Amino acid sequence: MQSKIQLRTAMWNNLAGSIRCPFCEEAAEAEEGAIVCRRGHRFDMAKKGQLFMLRRPASGGYDDELFAARQRVIRAGFYGPMHEALEPLLPEHGLVVDAGCGEGSHLIMLRDRKTFSGIGIDNAKPGIEQAAAADSRLMWVTGDITSMPLNDQAVDVLLNVFSPASYQEFKRVTGEDGLVVKAVPGPRYLQEIRQLTGEKSHSSQEVEEGFFTAFPNGTVQHLQADWRVPPERTADVMRMTPLTWKHRGMLNETEGPDKLTLDVRLLLSKPL
Ligand SMILES: [Zn+2]
Structure with a gap:
């Protein structure tokens, strides 16, 4: 064996x-x-099966607890409608890269739907460790998305989900034939948590302008859905986003929202 x-x-x-x-x-x-x-x-x-490809460890960023909470919320199905929208964009064979994959759950759940080869890259080591521990079908790399360990035009679909981008590098690895898909929050994304913390609604306008400057022929798919939060996930919902960080200790995690809004804009580098 x-x-x-x-x-x-x-x-x-x-x-x-x-x-x-x-x-x-x-x-x-x-x-x-x-x-x-x-x-x-x-x-x-490394021990969990991942690779470390940074010249030096990235400092700060998200911790184990945030990644673990996020993993449980994603696995519980909050992002199901987004995965459904992404599925037809992905190849059955070919290479899918998630640049800024965090703890990897989006790529893992998409791999459950299609049989592509996949690589998840993130500079946060705790996220990549969780990803590698959870999945051995995909390659997991603690690395820099501005300098990815990928050949020119090697990638069929590059995903960049709620994460910083590096368009020059994304273009290099996807070439003419590949597709870049960037997910950004719509204005109502996690609005129930924003109401609790008093944050304004989110605007991704500048990010979108940056994307369409890089990809002038790009298009948008918008999706929105409500999710009934399972009671056992309430605390995780409160822990999974930086929105609640500065309010830690002031918010009661057991009194989180019972409904959560998924509002996502998928930016595609070209018309399909
Ligand atoms: Zn070398």
């Missing part, structure tokens, strides 16, 4: 034609338990 390390190495091997060294841009290939480039940069498999 193959060990977990051998299984992951075999999966990386299948991706070898698509990956390159993030440090020197030379071709990279899989060895047992590692990715190694032609110039000898070596990235060893």
Whole structure:
């Protein structure tokens, strides 16, 4: 029987034609338990099966608790309508990359729907550790989305969900034929939490302008849905977003909203 390390190495091997060294841009290939480039940069498999490809650890950012809460809310189905809208955009074979994947649940749940090869990249190590612990079908990389370990035009669909973007790099890895899909919050996204914290409604206008400057032929799909929050997820809903951070200790986590609004705009780099 193959060990977990051998299984992951075999999966990386299948991706070898698509990956390159993030440090020197030379071709990279899989060895047992590692990715190694032609110039000898070596990235060893970490304990949970992930790869660390940053020159130095990123500081700050989201912590284990936020990622764990977010994972439970995503798995409970809050983003189901968004996954449904993304499904037809994804290839059955081919490479899907989630740039800024956090704890990986969106990519994992999409992989349950389609059989693509996938890579999740995020600079937050706690998120990538959770992703790798939860899923061994996909490659998980603690890395920099402005310098991804991917060859030019290697990616069929690049996802960028509620996360900062790097359009020049996204264009490089998708080329002419690939698709970039960026999910941004619509004005009513998580409005029930904003009401509790007194935050204004969210505007993604500037972000959208940046996207359409990079992709002038881009299009938008808008989706909105209500989610009945299961009582056992109330505290997670309050913990999963930075919206509540500065109010920590002041908000009663057991009195979170019983309904939550999903309001998402999917920005596509080209008409379909
Ligand atoms: Zn290298």
